[in-house]
Amino acid sequence: MKRSACLIFNPVAGQGDSEQELAQIRAILEPEIDLDIYITTEEVGADKLAYAAVERGVDEIIASGGDGTLSAAAAAVVNTNIPLGIISRGTANAFATALTIPDTIEAACETILQGATKNVDVAYCNDLPMVLLVGIGFEAETVERADREAKKRFGILAYVLAGIQQLRELESFDVEIETEDRIIKTQAAAVTVANAAPPTSVLAQGPAGIIYDDGLLDLTIVAPANKAGAIAATYHLFQTASAGNPVERDDIGYLRAKQFKITTNPPQKVALDGEIIGNTPIEVKCVPCGLKIFVPQVDEVVPVEKLDGLPNLVIEMKNPAENSGNKEDK
Numbered sequence: 083m084k085r086s087a088c089l090i091f092n093p094v095a096g097q098g099d100s101e102q103e104l105a106q107i108r109a110i111l112e113p114e115i116d117l118d119i120y121i122t123t124e125e126v127g128a129d130k131l132a133y134a135a136v137e138r139g140v141d142e143i144i145a146s147g148g149d150g151t152l153s154a155a156a157a158a159v160v161n162t163n164i165p166l167g168i169i170s171r172g173t174a175n176a177f178a179t180a181l182t183i184p185d186t187i188e189a190a191c192e193t194i195l196q197g198a199t200k201n202v203d204v205a206y207c208n209d210l211p212m213v214l215l216v217g218i219g220f221e222a223e224t225v226e227r228a229d230r231e232a233k234k235r236f237g238i239l240a241y242v243l244a245g246i247q248q249l250r251e252l253e254s255f256d257v258e259i260e261t262e263d264r265i266i267k268t269q270a271a272a273v274t275v276a277n278a279a280p281p282t283s284v285l286a287q288g289p290a291g292i293i294y295d296d297g298l299l300d301l302t303i304v305a306p307a308n309k310a311g312a313i314a315a316t317y318h319l320f321q322t323a324s325a326g327n328p329v330e331r332d333d334i335g336y337l338r339a340k341q342f343k344i345t346t347n348p349p350q351k352v353a354l355d356g357e358i359i360g361n362t363p364i365e366v367k368c369v370p371c372g373l374k375i376f377v378p379q380v381d382e383v384v385p386v387e388k389l390d391g392l393p394n395l396v397i398e399m400k401n402p403a404e405n406s407g408n409k410e411d412k
């Protein structure tokens with residue numbers, strides 16, 4: 083039987099020609115999947131369309147757009163067991179990168195056609211679904227400054243420019259972090275809690291790699307004493323993340339837990355998966371394996387044993403009583 087899916091498509095995402103992109107997606111997918119296509123508008127976003135699709139009981143949802151569109155669609159399918167296909171066409175493509183999904187249209191469609199799925203962790207932040215990360219302080223301010231106009235003109239550079247602007251006005255705040263078993267108090271310029279994060283989310287890179295299916299969240303605290311320290315800390319995070327190592331600076335800390343309650347003084351802006359959602363305090367809880375996504379088929383597991391072909395090979399099972407007649411001559 084032919085597969086069927088609801089495709090949710092954002093026509094203003096990214097810098098490409100969206101008509102052409104939609105035609106390309108249809109040309110690749112439609113021979114094998116019946117697509118019910120919904121286009122997002124300013125009034126009816128990916129969130130409403132995805133929740134409606136879940137209500138209708140669709141077999142699969144495929145979302146195509148930037149990180150905003152993909153996160154919104156993912157939020158709707160949390161704990162539903164409806165698999166989500168991801169075709170990333172945004173500026174940063176953090177969502178696809180963090181979940182190791184290809185970010186070209188062709189490869190993303192191929193991944194969906196292959197049909198392999200994986201259950202990954204998600205989280206709730208103040209009862210809103212979170213797939214990637216929540217940023218307090220620096221990260222949130224940067225998101226707010228990188229507006230759509232700037233993103234259209236400069237692409238990912240818009241975030242970098244916004245980050246540099248924000249660095250000039252860097253301010254620290256008092257923070258209290260509560261886990262299942264501890265309360266930690268310190269000062270910070272940025273606190274980031276990540277379920278999954280691409281290497282470009284530098285402020286989330288305290289630990290050596292963020293695992294998105296371990297049932298845990300990773301928190302990174304960046305607490306530079308001044309602007310020069312902030313630049314050095316950011317650079318160190320970038321370098322260690324690229325090398326796959328944990329950070330080693332006194333002004334950066336990290337820890338892992340199932341949940342965090344975070345309060346700041348003064349209250350700070352909060353960016354959840356790239357959108358400002360309000361101010362601190364926040365409460366973030368991991369939902370282990372709450373999201374089913376299409377992922378590239380992994381290569382076959384490399385065999386751990388190979389004996390065939392050795393000269394005069396004889397393999398004797400060690401317990402002849404249990405394995406009577408199990409003598410193999412090759």
Ligand SMILES: Nc1ncnc2c1ncn2[C@@H]1O[C@H](COP(=O)(O)OP(=O)(O)OP(=O)(O)O)[C@@H](O)[C@H]1O
Pocket residue numbers: 092093094095096122123124127147148149150151152171172173174175176230233356
């Ligand atoms: N038809 C439309 N016209 C105008 N705005 C739209 C339309 N459809 C969706 N939007 C808006 O697009 C935003 C989501 O954009 P999305 O994140 O998918 O792309 P992007 O901003 O290009 O990518 P990125 O987040 O990676 O930078 C939402 O704020 C939504 O309101």
